[in-house]
Each structure stands twice: as structure tokens, then as C-alpha cells.
Amino acid sequence: MEATSSTTLALSSPPTAAARRSPAKAIVASHHLRHSSVPALHLRAVPGPSFRALPSPGFPGWRRKRGSGLVVRAEMFGQLTTGLESAWNKLRGTDQLTKDNIAEPMRDIRRALLEADVSLPVVRSFIESVTEKAVGTDVIRGVKPEQQLVKVVNDELVQLMGREVSDLVFAKTAPTVILLAGLQGVGKTTVCAKLAYYLKKMGKSCMLIAADVYRPAAIDQLTILGKQVGVPVYSEGTEAKPSQIAKNGIKEAKSKKTDVIIVDTAGRLQVDKAMMSELKEVKRAVNPTEVLLVVDAMTGQEAASLVSTFNVEIGITGAILTKLDGDSRGGAALSIKEVSGKPIKFVGRGERMEDLEPFYPDRMAQRILGMGDVLSFVEKAQEVMRQEDAEELQKKILSAKFNFNDFLKQTQAIAQMGSFSRIIGMIPGMNKVTPAQIREAEKNLKFMESMINVMTPEERERPELLAESRERRIRVAKESGKNERQVSQLVAQLFRMRAQMQKMMGAMQGQDTPDMEGLMDSIKAEEQAAAGTGKRRRKYGNLRRRDLDAMRGFRRR
Numbered sequence: 001m002e003a004t005s006s007t008t009l010a011l012s013s014p015p016t017a018a019a020r021r022s023p024a025k026a027i028v029a030s031h032h033l034r035h036s037s038v039p040a041l042h043l044r045a046v047p048g049p050s051f052r053a054l055p056s057p058g059f060p061g062w063r064r065k066r067g068s069g070l071v072v073r074a075e076m077f078g079q080l081t082t083g084l085e086s087a088w089n090k091l092r093g094t095d096q097l098t099k100d101n102i103a104e105p106m107r108d109i110r111r112a113l114l115e116a117d118v119s120l121p122v123v124r125s126f127i128e129s130v131t132e133k134a135v136g137t138d139v140i141r142g143v144k145p146e147q148q149l150v151k152v153v154n155d156e157l158v159q160l161m162g163r164e165v166s167d168l169v170f171a172k173t174a175p176t177v178i179l180l181a182g183l184q185g186v187g188k189t190t191v192c193a194k195l196a197y198y199l200k201k202m203g204k205s206c207m208l209i210a211a212d213v214y215r216p217a218a219i220d221q222l223t224i225l226g227k228q229v230g231v232p233v234y235s236e237g238t239e240a241k242p243s244q245i246a247k248n249g250i251k252e253a254k255s256k257k258t259d260v261i262i263v264d265t266a267g268r269l270q271v272d273k274a275m276m277s278e279l280k281e282v283k284r285a286v287n288p289t290e291v292l293l294v295v296d297a298m299t300g301q302e303a304a305s306l307v308s309t310f311n312v313e314i315g316i317t318g319a320i321l322t323k324l325d326g327d328s329r330g331g332a333a334l335s336i337k338e339v340s341g342k343p344i345k346f347v348g349r350g351e352r353m354e355d356l357e358p359f360y361p362d363r364m365a366q367r368i369l370g371m372g373d374v375l376s377f378v379e380k381a382q383e384v385m386r387q388e389d390a391e392e393l394q395k396k397i398l399s400a401k402f403n404f405n406d407f408l409k410q411t412q413a414i415a416q417m418g419s420f421s422r423i424i425g426m427i428p429g430m431n432k433v434t435p436a437q438i439r440e441a442e443k444n445l446k447f448m449e450s451m452i453n454v455m456t457p458e459e460r461e462r463p464e465l466l467a468e469s470r471e472r473r474i475r476v477a478k479e480s481g482k483n484e485r486q487v488s489q490l491v492a493q494l495f496r497m498r499a500q501m502q503k504m505m506g507a508m509q510g511q512d513t514p515d516m517e518g519l520m521d522s523i524k525a526e527e528q529a530a531a532g533t534g535k536r537r538r539k540y541g542n543l544r545r546r547d548l549d550a551m552r553g554f555r556r557r
């Protein structure tokens with residue numbers, strides 16, 4: 001309920017005043033008094049160009065500014081943001097994130113999340129994965145450890161909240177039916193109208209169905225709000241059965257070729273059998289595309305367990321989180337997806353019809369951290385590092401110095417970035433590598449890593465040593481638990497990779513040609529030994545031929 005800027009009010013009893021001004025507000029305001037989670041509005045006159053009605057500091061979203069006597073809109077999740085800040089501060093003056101220096105900041109993060117009413121199992125797994133990622137992060141030139149931790153926490157928060165925005169699903173053939181459920185006073189009726197307003201802006205025609213027959217004012221409230229947003233409301237009073245009203249309403253909406261139908265259902269003070277069975281009945285009657293549970297952000301992790309319960313009982317497709325404007329501590333937004341497995345699709349951030357927006361996990365994480373500039377700085381620095389790495393790699397390939405250390409670097413880069421294709425994509429001329437080749441490479445890397453790990457620094461630096469010495473290959477095989485053939489293939493593969501990369505980049509000059517006789521003989525001998533079984537030939541024959549071709553290619557050059 002927001003008064004317009006021209007409204008002049010100096011009142012102590014807002015519902016009565018609101019009642020005088022607008023019947024819609026009267027219903028909303030009187031309804032307000034019945035619900036404890038939202039403090040009642042106390043309209044207050046504050047001096048200004050014109051007197052403006054403002055909620056009291058107890059109202060979500062508004063706080064009294066210290067010292068000034070002014071009432072200002074509060075930062076969302078302010079307390080959580082402040083709690084996290086102390087974690088970053090503890091890392092000042094350190095050079096790198098380590099298991100030891102991260103312990104105390106992690107305790108601060110844990111405390112901040114618990115104070116924000118995030119559910120304990122969620123906090124535990126969050127702390128675990130942030131710690132693991134933070135300690136395993138490479139130092140990025142110019143980026144301070146505390147900034148790096150902000151980035152890790154941000155990425156994990158985004159992940160926790162579902163990563164991607166979860167769009168509303170529309171039925172293949174209209175109409176799309178959206179069933180709204182929720183406890184009393186969470187903002188369900190308001191959400192009906194807000195959602196209709198949102199969909200109307202998308203160019204969809206809507207109809208609201210008033211199936212809350214227990215609170216008589218709910219039907220009037222929906223009718224008035226419907227008028228306000230210019231959407232028809234179907235109702236049959238309080239005598240009919242909700243499932244029947246919903247059915248009839250859908251029939252009417254279909255005859256009017258309506259795109260989306262939103263069904264408002266009755267809330268209860270708490271979850272009870274009667275509500276669940278009625279909801280099940282309505283759900284059966286309307287066969288909805290979306291069943292969305294409206295939950296109040298002020299109820300913290302309780303909201304998350306409600307989403308779980310409703311999902312188990314009636315099967316829902318997602319949640320709408322209301323009253324995110326202000327004092328809510330963040331527990332609901334951070335716990336819902338993880339606890340229930342269901343995404344938050346929309347958030348309500350005020351009482352006006354336009355105060356409903358899709359839920360973007362990344363934007364929410366940035367709001368919580370309040371550090372957008374740090375995040376983009378770290379991302380840029382990471383990008384520069386990757387480019388430098390890629391350039392370095394390119395130089396090595398051009399001079400045929402691509403060795404086992406580079407091989408390992410690739411594996412680590414993959415672990416960090418999630419995909420081989422990103423590195424490959426950064427090397428000019430490498431975009432001819434097919435996704436299938438990349439997938440294959442990713443699979444093989446782990447296997448190869450175990451052999452590279454037991455090579456001496458010299459052998460890693462100069463793969464020629466292994467190509468030329470059977471003893472070395474046997475030693476590597478023994479220490480890594482592989483056989484000689486596998487080591488020979490790995491060495492051959494490195495040279496083949498060099499050759500392929502160079503070929504692709506059109507730079508065939510300046511490479512060393514090791515004496516490959518020994519290695520080739522070894523592969524040939526293996527091939528003969530394996531010739532006994534057709535199965536083995538089929539399995540390995542192709543690979544060996546390719547290896548030998550690569551070797552021959554090298555020898556020719």
C-alpha cells in the first residue's frame with residue numbers, strides 16, 4: 001500500500017484512513033492487521049515539498065536513518081551483507097588463500113548465514129564447497145585474496161540459488177493455468193494481480209479466478225485488484241466448491257480465448273489436511289501448467305521447509321517469494337532451492353503491482369554481497385590470466401616445446417574452468433577442433449595425468465627423453481601402475497598433439513625431432529604381441545596406426 005506523492009496524511013489509524021480513500025486499500029489494510037508477519041502500517045506525515053505518507057520504521061523495507069529522523073528504504077539483506085564483510089576484512093594483508101588463513105573468515109561466513117536464518121545443512125555444505133574452492137584457487141596477479149574469496153562466495157551463492165533464472169512455463173496450447181497456493185497472509189491474492197500485471201506487460205491476456213471462498217474479503221480484494229490491473233476476475237461467491245469455481249472459470253476463460261488463467265486459492269494459518277486435500281482437488285480439476293507456492297521471505301528457512309512440504313503433498317513447480325523488500329534476512333531466498341529442489345520463480349519486493357520480478361540468482365548474489373565492482377574486476381583479471389596462458393601455450397606449440405607440464409596445466413585449467421573447449425577456443429586457428437575431439441581429450445586427460453605425475457621434472461620438460469629411452473618408459477609404467485604400451489602411447493600422443501596443433505596453426509617450422517626409433521619399435525612390438533586376438537586388434541589397432549603415423553610424420557620432418 002503506497003500513498004501517492006500528493007497524498008497529505010497525518011494519521012494514527014491507517015486502515016480507517018485507507019478505508020476512506022479507497023475500498024481496495026481498506027481491504028488490504030484491514031487484512032494487514034490480521035497478519036502478524038507484516039507489521040501494520042502507521043502512516044506518518046513527514047515534511048517535504050508536499051506531505052508524503054510513509055510507513056513507520058517497523059515496516060519491511062524501511063528503516064529510520066540514524067540521527068536524521070528520516071525514514072529510508074533499507075538495503076535488502078543488509079545484516080547478511082555486513083556479516084560477510086567481516087570475513088573479507090580478516091584476509092587483509094595476506095598473499096594467498098590457504099586452509100589456515102581461511103578458517104576464521106569461513107567462521108564469519110557461517111555465522112552470517114546462520115544469522116540470516118539459512119538452514120543448517122545448507123550452511124554446512126555451502127561452507128564446505130566454498131572452502132574447497134577457495135583453497136584450490138590459483139593466485140591471480142593483481143587480485144587480493146579477499147577479493148578472490150568474494151568471487152568464490154558469489155559463485156557458490158549463485159549455484160545455491162539455482163544458477164539460472166527459472167522461467168514461467170506456458171502450455172503448448174493455450175490457456176496456461178497457474179495455480180497459486182500458500183498460507184494466509186503471505187501475499188497470495190496480491191501476487192495473483194501482480195502476476196497478471198506482469199503477464200499483461202508480456203502481451204498475454206489473463207483472467208483471475210477467485211477460488212478462496214473462506215475469506216469473503218478475498219474475493220472483493222481480488223476483484224478490486226483485478227480492476228486495478230485491467231484483468232477480468234471470475235468469481236461465484238462463497239457458496240460454491242473451489243474446484244467447481246475453478247473449472248467453470250476455465251471454461252469461461254477458454255471461451256474468451258484467454259492466454260493465462262491464474263487461480264487464487266484459500267490459505268490457512270498453517271498446513272492442515274483440509275487445505276491440502278482441497279488443493280489436490282482444485283489441482284485435479286484444472287490440470288495446471290504451473291503450481292506455485294507463495295511464501296513469505298520474512299519466515300526464513302521455514303519458507304523453505306513449506307516449499308518442501310507442499311511439493312511432497314501436492315506437487316509444485318516452483319515458489320514465489322514475497323516481502324523481500326526489507327527486513328527479511330535472506331534465509332528463505334538462500335535455502336529454498338537447496339532444501340526443496342524447487343526453484344524460486346518470482347520475488348515480490350513491495351506492495352505495488354509492479355513490485356514482482358523474476359528471480360535472478362546472479363543478481364540476488366550480487367545484491368547480497370554488494371560488491372559488483374570487485375566481482376567484475378576479478379573476472380577481468382581471470383580472463384587476462386587465461387589469455388596470457390593461452391598465448392604462452394601458443395608460443396610453445398609454435399616452437400614445438402609443448403611438453404608434459406603443459407599437458408598437466410591443461411588438466412588443471414579444465415578442472416577450474418569446466419571445459420577444454422574454452423582454452424582451445426582462445427588459441428587462434430584452433431576452432432577447427434570438434435566437440436567430440438574435445439570430449440575425448442577430457443576423458444583421456446585424467447588417465448594420462450597419473451603417468452605424468454610419476455615422470456621426473458626433466459622428463460616432463462623434455463618428452464624426447466622418454467621417446468628415446470625404453471628404460472625410462474618402463475620405470476614410468478611401473479610407478480604409475482600402467483603398462484609400457486600405455487606409456488609409449490602417451491609419449492607418442494604428445495608428439496602427435498604437437499604435430500596436429502602445429503598443422504592446424506599452419507606453423508610447421510622449428511621443431512626438434514627426437515630419435516623415435518626405440519619408441520616406434522616398442523609400439524610395433526606391442527602391436528605384434530597383440531595380434532593374437534581380433535578383439536584387441538579392433539580395440540587398439542586404430543589408435544596404434546594413428547600413433548605410428550604421427551611418429552612417421554615427425555621422422556619425415
Ligand SMILES: Nc1nc2c(ncn2[C@@H]2O[C@H](COP(=O)(O)OP(=O)(O)OP(=O)(O)O)[C@@H](O)[C@H]2O)c(=O)[nH]1
Nearest residue numbers: 184185186187188189190267322323348349350351
Ligand atoms: N511489503 C510487501 N508486502 C506485501 C508483498 N506482497 C504482499 N504484501 C502485503 O501482504 C499483505 C497480505 O497479502 P494478501 O495478498 O492479502 O495475502 P494472502 O496470502 O492472499 O492472504 P489470504 O487470502 O488470507 O490467504 C497485504 O497487505 C499485501 O499488500 C510484498 O512483496 N512486499
